[in-house]
Amino acid sequence: MSLATGTSRRRLRLGGLALLAAVALAAVLVVRFDVPLERIFTVGFLNRTLMLASPIALAAVGGLYAEKSGVFNIGLEGFMIFGAITAAATLSLVGASSQLHVWLAIVAAVGVSLALTAGYAVLLIRYKADQIVAGLAVWFIGLGFAPFLASLLWGTVRSPGLASMNRYSVPYLAEVPVVGSILFNQSPLVVLTLVVVVAAWVVLYRTRYGYWIQAAGENPTALDTAGIDVNRVRYATVLFSGAMAGLGGAVLLAHAGTFIGTGDTMVDGRGWIAIVAYLFGNYNPIGAALAALLFGGLEGLQVQFQTVDIAVSGRLMGLLPYVGVIVVLTVWGKTRMPSSVGEPYESEE
Amino acid sequence: MSDDPGRVRGALDRVAARLLDASVYERVGIAVGSTGLALLIGLVVVAAAGHNPLLFAQQLVVGSVGSTGAFTRTLRFTTLFILAGVAVAIAFRAGVFNIGVQGQLIVGGIACVLSILWLAPFVPNGTLGGVGLTLVGLLAAVVAGGLYAALPGVLKAYYGANEIITTIMLNFIAIGIVGWAVDGPLRPEDARSVRTEYLPEGVGLPSVVFSDPNFSILGLGLALGVVGVVAVGMTRTSFGYDMVTSGYQASAATFSGVDPQRTIVATMTLSGMVAGLVGAVFAIMVQGYFIDPSGIGTYGFDAIAVSLLAANNPVGVVPASLLFGALESSGSHVQIHSDVPVQLIDGIVGIVVLFVAAPELFRMLAKRTGLGGEKG
Numbered sequence: 001m002s003l004a005t006g007t008s009r010r011r012l013r014l015g016g017l018a019l020l021a022a023v024a025l026a027a028v029l030v031v032r033f034d035v036p037l038e039r040i041f042t043v044g045f046l047n048r049t050l051m052l053a054s055p056i057a058l059a060a061v062g063g064l065y066a067e068k069s070g071v072f073n074i075g076l077e078g079f080m081i082f083g084a085i086t087a088a089a090t091l092s093l094v095g096a097s098s099q100l101h102v103w104l105a106i107v108a109a110v111g112v113s114l115a116l117t118a119g120y121a122v123l124l125i126r127y128k129a130d131q132i133v134a135g136l137a138v139w140f141i142g143l144g145f146a147p148f149l150a151s152l153l154w155g156t157v158r159s160p161g162l163a164s165m166n167r168y169s170v171p172y173l174a175e176v177p178v179v180g181s182i183l184f185n186q187s188p189l190v191v192l193t194l195v196v197v198v199a200a201w202v203v204l205y206r207t208r209y210g211y212w213i214q215a216a217g218e219n220p221t222a223l224d225t226a227g228i229d230v231n232r233v234r235y236a237t238v239l240f241s242g243a244m245a246g247l248g249g250a251v252l253l254a255h256a257g258t259f260i261g262t263g264d265t266m267v268d269g270r271g272w273i274a275i276v277a278y279l280f281g282n283y284n285p286i287g288a289a290l291a292a293l294l295f296g297g298l299e300g301l302q303v304q305f306q307t308v309d310i311a312v313s314g315r316l317m318g319l320l321p322y323v324g325v326i327v328v329l330t331v332w333g334k335t336r337m338p339s340s341v342g343e344p345y346e347s348e349e
Numbered sequence: 350m351s352d353d354p355g356r357v358r359g360a361l362d363r364v365a366a367r368l369l370d371a372s373v374y375e376r377v378g379i380a381v382g383s384t385g386l387a388l389l390i391g392l393v394v395v396a397a398a399g400h401n402p403l404l405f406a407q408q409l410v411v412g413s414v415g416s417t418g419a420f421t422r423t424l425r426f427t428t429l430f431i432l433a434g435v436a437v438a439i440a441f442r443a444g445v446f447n448i449g450v451q452g453q454l455i456v457g458g459i460a461c462v463l464s465i466l467w468l469a470p471f472v473p474n475g476t477l478g479g480v481g482l483t484l485v486g487l488l489a490a491v492v493a494g495g496l497y498a499a500l501p502g503v504l505k506a507y508y509g510a511n512e513i514i515t516t517i518m519l520n521f522i523a524i525g526i527v528g529w530a531v532d533g534p535l536r537p538e539d540a541r542s543v544r545t546e547y548l549p550e551g552v553g554l555p556s557v558v559f560s561d562p563n564f565s566i567l568g569l570g571l572a573l574g575v576v577g578v579v580a581v582g583m584t585r586t587s588f589g590y591d592m593v594t595s596g597y598q599a600s601a602a603t604f605s606g607v608d609p610q611r612t613i614v615a616t617m618t619l620s621g622m623v624a625g626l627v628g629a630v631f632a633i634m635v636q637g638y639f640i641d642p643s644g645i646g647t648y649g650f651d652a653i654a655v656s657l658l659a660a661n662n663p664v665g666v667v668p669a670s671l672l673f674g675a676l677e678s679s680g681s682h683v684q685i686h687s688d689v690p691v692q693l694i695d696g697i698v699g700i701v702v703l704f705v706a707a708p709e710l711f712r713m714l715a716k717r718t719g720l721g722g723e724k725g
Contacts, residue, residue: 074513129707132446132513133657137703140650144696145394151690152398261692263643264521272517313533319525322518329510 018327033310040304043181048303050182051255053289053296054193055080055248059274060281060288061200062244068204068283069237070217070230070340071124074135076245077271081142082116083109083249084267085149088159088259097163106189106250113246114239121238125231128344139271147261157261164257165189189251193289196244200285213237217338220345230345245271269322276325280332291328295321376665380658382711383704384672391697400689412682413675418561422681425564425635426646427674429627431572433652434659434666435579436623441661442583443616444596449501449516450624451649452523453494455642457625458632459527460493461486462545462639463535469549479551486552487629494625495618497523502617506610512617520649524642531641543641554634568634573667575623580663592616624649646677647695654698657705673698 029035059076066073090105091097120138123129147157154160170184204210215223216233224230249267253259260266273295280294281287302317392402413423433450440447447453465486472478501519504510532543554565583589595602595612603609627648632639655673659665676694684691704710 123703123707123710127707127709127713129703129709133706134703136448136653137699137706140654140699140702141696142699143647143650144692144694144699148394148690148692148696151692157692263524269517269521272514276514313529315525315529315532319522322521322525325518326504326510326515329515330504330508 018331035310036308039308040301042304043178045297045300045304046182047186048300049293049297050190051187051296052299053292054187054190054255055252056270056274056277056295057193057197057289057292058248058251059245059271060277060292061197061285062241062248063275064278064281064283064285064288065200065204065213065237065244066234066241067278067341068217068338069213069234070220070338070343070345071121071234071238072131072135072341073238073241073245074132074275075120075138075271076135076241076274077267077269078135078138078140078142079113079117079242079245080249080252080267080271080274081139081146081265083113083246084253084259084265085142085146085249085261086112086246087250087253088162089149089153091162092153092159099163099166102163102165102254106247106254109250109253110243110246113249114243117239117242117246120242121235124238125234125344131342142267143265146259146265150259150261159259162253162257162259165254187255189254193251196247197285197289204285214338216345217340220340220343224345224347230347234345245274248274273321273325276328280328283337295324298324376660378715379705379708379711380660380669382714383658383701386704387697387700390700391693394693394696395689398689400687405683405687405689408683408687409676409679412679412686415682417559419678419682421559421561421564423671423674423678424559424569425561425674426677427670428564428569428572428634429631429646429648430652430655430670430673430677431569431666432575432623432627432630433648434655434670435572435575435663436620436627436649437652437656438659438661438663438666439579439583439592439623440616440620441656442596443592443612444599445502445505445613445616445620446513447498447501447516447617447620447624448513448653449498449519449649450620450627450652451647452516452520453497453621453624454628454631454649455520455523455527455645456497456628457490457494457621458628458645459530459545459639459642460625461490461629461632462548464489465548465552466546469552474551476551479549479553482549482552483554483633486633487626490625490629490632491622492625494628495622498621498624499614499618502614505617506613527639528641528643531639535639545639547638548633552633553637554630563635565634568630571626571630575626576663576667579623583663588615651677651698654702654705657702 030037059080063073063076087105087109090108091101094101094104116138120134123134124131150157150159165187167185167187173183174180174185176184202210204213212223212228212233215226215228216230216237220230223233248270252266252270256266258266274288274292277291277295278288280291281289298320299318301320302314305312305317306314392406395405396402412419414420433454436450436453437447465482468482468485472482497519498516501510501512501515504515505512528543531545535545536543537546554567556562556565558566583593591602591607591612592615594605595607595609599609602612631645631648651673655666655669658669658672676698680691680694683689683694
């Protein structure tokens with residue numbers, strides 16, 4: 001159709017323009033301010049990017065599973081907030097700060113997110129709630145109850161300093177330049193994220209269950225005819241998405257070590273960015289993780305600019321990921337969502 | 350977000366169809382049921398947190414209608430919610446999810462304050478100058494809010510960028526940039542807190558009836574006027590008809606010659622114009638200057654609940670706003686007079702939205718409890 005080709009051509013032109021503009025702007029800035037590039041794109045920056053991208057990648061993998069199966073889980077942001085506050089509350093309540101307790105807090109966060117997602121999934125699938133409005137509601141509930149809980153626990157919406165996840169370090173190997181620091185002196189949660197991403201890819205594209213998930217989103221009737229309970233598959237993926245978002249929130253907290261409940265809380269739109277990450281990654285877990293890296297990198301630039309004394313307001317630099325999201329959404333037109341997303345499925349019998 | 354704009358639209362079509370099915374009584378029932386149940390859950394949470402739920406319930410009532418002061422405060426918030434709710438309703442009714450009312454009201458509010466501050470030196474003092482500046486401020490807010498909403502409208506209509514996500518991102522961006530400006534270039538030397546200059550003397554809406562300096566019956570009148578205009582515009586003009594039709598039946602609208610892309614942009618712009626007005630009323634009537642927007646009440650988000658409770662009907666927004674105005678007002682009371690953290694009220698609002706999203710739940714409840722014998 002002419003409309004479609006027109007749109008895609010317009011996108012292409014816009015995409016080219018955006019890329020060109022970004023490169024030109026960067027070049028001008030580099031020359032004009034004599035920016036030491038080698039001091040910006042350091043190994044430390046890469047490490048920080050990996051850490052910043054992990055929560056986004058986890059939530060994105062969860063979200064894309066739900067959407068692949070035909071349920072748009074727009075509540076990722078909310079479940080991330082629940083994950084973060086649960087992990088913080090657990091750490092604060094057990095009062096100990098060993099690495100084991102940090103892991104315990106992460107497990108608790110996943111558990112609570114799972115329980116909350118179960119209720120959400122019933123509303124979506126059994127009671128056919130509107131997926132967009134219900135997802136927004138989860139966000140609002142998180143924005144209300146997380147600071148509420150924080151106030152109950154600590155008297156303010158901000159937690160005191162809690163335990164955080166340490167990097168592991170492999171002796172000798174960690175000394176190897178670049179690779180050593182990235183592989184052998186790393187947060188275990190980054191490694192966990194990597195494992196989840198790869199496993200999610202394998203399950204989705206290389207197992208029978210993965211095909212069921214895809215069929216539940218593309219052609220639920222066929223799946224039903226084949227004797228598979230469509231809604232059961234959807235319950236499983238929605239639960240998984242909530243668990244992954246909760247894990248993402250917990251990872252965010254475990255890296256930060258403090259819960260911040262002011263404004264949009266410490267999650268600060270990462271759940272929404274995760275949705276864009278998997279759209280950008282074309283519903284492929286590995287693609288989604290790469291997109292998460294891009295957004296994590298944009299976020300990490302803020303610190304890099306400060307270390308090389310480029311006087312740009314941190315608050316303005318912090319907006320880069322959001323701008324990036326809008327550009328990506330506008331330019332990237334190739335995503336083709338599963339055809340039955342958003343439609344409740346009712347079996348004939 | 351995709352080549353297939355049918356997803357969100359399809360979901361909306363179904364919601365709309367469901368809401369069209371629902372009789373007025375059923376809609377009111379769902380709204381009352383959602384709010385009642387959410388409040389009940391809130392009280393359970395209060396009890397679980399170790400506080401007295403009855404005392405809290407009493408404080409909610411006292412804090413919203415217990416005194417003239419409380420009631421005026423309720424009306425003040427009601428005014429903001431009516432405008433913000435109408436802004437959301439315009440978009441939702443036309444099948445466009447504008448979640449960016451918060452950002453648009455921030456942009457509108459700062460545009461209002463800046464235009465007044467810049468023009469003030471050229472305008473004579475006294476009532477006439479004040480009225481003139483106030484009008485200029487309102488106009489600037491409407492224009493700025495409309496433009497800030499037109500952007501995601503264009504991105505959705507012509508590039509398929511999902512407006513839910515772009516508007517949320519634009520909220521973050523508005524808060525960030527305005528927050529930076531208010532703390533930087535716009536902050537006067539002698540300001541102890543993060544804020545702009547104060548608006549000049551004569552600017553404001555006079556308090557005619559109540560003596561609250563932060564509320565004017567004129568503001569409420571303005572809000573109700575907007576409700577009237579939008580309600581009439583939606584039902585009695587061809588543009589309104591096109592807008593609502595494309596919300597309920599996109600294909601039918603296209604078939605009858607409505608340009609869907611232009612309708613999306615126009616809808617977003619209109620919605621943002623009203624959202625900008627919220628910012629202006631907030632700046633002129635309530636605050637008298639502009640602050641760091643991360644500290645401004647989340648009227649733009651709560652307005653989503655308001656609009657949904659009203660089934661996206663601009664007239665229905667008025668009672669829903671009164672309810673939310675009361676809730677917000679009692680929040681101010683609770684914050685001072687209760688140990689229960691005030692954020693609970695935001696949580697309750699979220700639960701209201703969740704219930705509104707699932708009318709089937711109430712239908713099933715009604716079936717089971719009302720008729721008793723039937724088993725689902």
